[in-house]
Amino acid sequence: MTVVQRQTGQASPAEGQGGVRAVTRALDLLIELSSWDRPVGLTELARRVDLHPTTALRLLESLRTRRFVHQTADRSYVLGSQTFEVGSAFLRNVSIWSQANQLADQLAASTGETASVGVLDGGQILYIAIARGQHDVGIASAAGTRHPAYCTSLGKAIMAELPAESVAQILRDDPPVRLTPKTLVDMDSLFRELGLVRKRGYAVDNEERTPGVLCVGAAIRDHQGKPVGALSISGPATRMREKGIAELGRSVATSAQAFSA
Amino acid sequence: MTVVQRQTGQASPAEGQGGVRAVTRALDLLIELSSWDRPVGLTELARRVDLHPTTALRLLESLRTRRFVHQTADRSYVLGSQTFEVGSAFLRNVSIWSQANQLADQLAASTGETASVGVLDGGQILYIAIARGQHDVGIASAAGTRHPAYCTSLGKAIMAELPAESVAQILRDDPPVRLTPKTLVDMDSLFRELGLVRKRGYAVDNEERTPGVLCVGAAIRDHQGKPVGALSISGPATRMREKGIAELGRSVATSAQAFSA
């Protein structure tokens, strides 16, 4: 099915409201491009974001002059280095960033499992540092990716420290969806779970996001006690259970606590 | 002096040629914002990029809907998490990224000095990983920043492996400027220097970019022998000389070589 572009089109009232259409389109191109791991041709890229190739060409031209995209020898497009420069600047403003990698490395070394550090960003967990464990099986999320808060140990650890109203807001913005048979989707179960997290001092994602993967996380607090991020380890559910969830939980909680100070 | 904005204005013929004005302006806002380490108000930001506040507001609105910027409670602007997500995607496509941090960490641990990994990007060195040494004195560049190739050990190490024509192109695009009394600015000196780098197997930035700072670097090659990046250590010139430039050079070259394989 090919949707024909109409200049007057626009339609979708909820989408592009407010801003400048050309800019929104250009950003969509940039985001689309970032999901590719190899160069993409103009037409292909334009089709993905439902733009006329001519329009996409001009938008990409702007992105190119500012080095947000780069054109390869065969005229295909890849992300440009400016994206990394700006992204790095974002990280510098995340309070826990400077030590996030160290923290993840330490925990990965001491547990042998993959360790992650993330922050809460608009109802979702944004991973900012990953350290792969010895027996890594490639189940960890990459730095820079995001996942819903309600089905990750990081998210639950942070939400457990927030006022109920904030949590409700988060869950309203990003309503839980059943990703695995074990995903907690109703508010009651989730709030009960958060109570448990507070009591234990650590959160568990028991195959709630990915079948077979179990994560244990704890919140990192600032000097005022407010949660600024969280720390977790993840691994195959069977191996994690062998090692003992409670023990891993204490380990993560201890690391997070030490780091908070 | 306040420059009044005229819609017809535009003027500067070399600047915005080709692309879409609104997009270029929005990207300039984003880049400007990335140079701040605290929230900026609309008017302040608009003034910096020489835009009418109304115009900036709408452009920022687009950036906000796509989460490239975020508005704080007091309506000031900071970078949004999308910048980091896209920037991370850029890194994933840099071949040496996945191991760059490890490599830097190792070298920093073994030498005690700050280690950096960078790639050549449009005539400049883009730093993609930094590991601070034990006695760090805060002279290293942050990841995500860039510096000219001709006055860094990373840049010289990479250029030494490139065909003369490519080097000439790089130097033409980004003509050398005297940053310190020791900076090499003329083509002849630079090409002679690159010959020396090839012979020794490592490059030295002897206070050519920052007075008092000395760096030693070596290129990282892919399986075909082409340089894909470089590795360096940096420290106060006096201490580096005490440790012995030649020895440090061999150390860096060995690490880079081992990693290339």
Place this chain on the structure above:
DNA sequence: AATGAAGTTCCGTACAACGCAATAGCTGTG
């Protein structure tokens, strides 16, 4: 209260961004 600065909304206009169509390059195929 008055002043000033910053943020936001509204609006008419001009022009810049748009989509179309046509051209040019490239690849593979009958």
Place this chain on the structure above:
DNA sequence: CACAGCTATTGCGTTGTACGGAACTTCATT
């Protein structure tokens, strides 16, 4: 080798839209 099919690029006329000015609202400072 011509031809068809695809992609990238250029030129162009139209109109929709991005623009800046002015007015209004907050909010902070005097």
